[in-house]
Amino acid sequence: MLLAALALNFGCKKDTPPHPTPPAKLTYLALGDSYTIGQSVKTEERYPNQLADSLRAHGLEVGHVRIIATTGWTTDELADGIEAAEISDSTYSFVSLLIGVNNQYRGRSVESYKPEFEALLNQAIGFAGGRKDRVFVVSIPDYAYTPFGQGKPDISAGIDAYNAANRAISEQNGVRYFDITAISRLGFDDPDLVASDKLHPSGKQYTLWVKTILPGVLEMLQ
Numbered sequence: 001m002l003l004a005a006l007a008l009n010f011g012c013k014k015d016t017p018p019h020p021t022p023p024a025k026l027t028y029l030a031l032g033d034s035y036t037i038g039q040s041v042k043t044e045e046r047y048p049n050q051l052a053d054s055l056r057a058h059g060l061e062v063g064h065v066r067i068i069a070t071t072g073w074t075t076d077e078l079a080d081g082i083e084a085a086e087i088s089d090s091t092y093s094f095v096s097l098l099i100g101v102n103n104q105y106r107g108r109s110v111e112s113y114k115p116e117f118e119a120l121l122n123q124a125i126g127f128a129g130g131r132k133d134r135v136f137v138v139s140i141p142d143y144a145y146t147p148f149g150q151g152k153p154d155i156s157a158g159i160d161a162y163n164a165a166n167r168a169i170s171e172q173n174g175v176r177y178f179d180i181t182a183i184s185r186l187g188f189d190d191p192d193l194v195a196s197d198k199l200h201p202s203g204k205q206y207t208l209w210v211k212t213i214l215p216g217v218l219e220m221l222q
Helices: 002-012 047-057 075-085 101-105 110-127 153-172 203-220
Strands: 026-032 062-069 094-097 135-138 176-178
Touching: 026 047, 026 075, 026 110, 047 062, 047 203, 062 075, 075 110, 094 110, 101 110, 101 153, 110 135, 110 153, 135 153, 135 203, 153 176, 176 203
Parallel strands: 026 062, 026 094, 094 135, 135 176
Antiparallel strands: none
């Protein structure tokens, strides 16, 4: 009788449907200098953080934003910073790169910048699991249009030369490029676009950057 009851219970047992695995959160690595770390603005006003918040507002699950950037870094210093972060085996859902203004400010040549920038771009692609379509480059803003830069035309000319180089390298490598330099050149028209230090972008300016960048990033993450 006991065996029969056990057999009956066994025969009536229903398989429990497996719980669906929640989708993994997107991971974002932002590489750069003061413009990426958001010198003189709050953490939530940095452009990588604002971008992540905007992606979340569009229904994407974005986890913690990893930023490797320090005010004043040149291309070689960013390379050293990446090495020190010991993330060589890490893979991220998408990666951004913005670097070069300090090379220009220190008077280094565009020719010396090119191979260092390309090496960093290749590293960024590696951090994205080899997916070029998950990497984007942001142009260097023009600090001539700040009280610090005083509208000096040689600054703008230098920034244009550097941006011509990083754009060409990005395109040659099949990486998406976002030009936000024109936004930075509104600094005299709207002083609120410049941070309190009279040099770096304000949170308001970074918001305008994100409005430019967001559609392309949404497209790349589809």
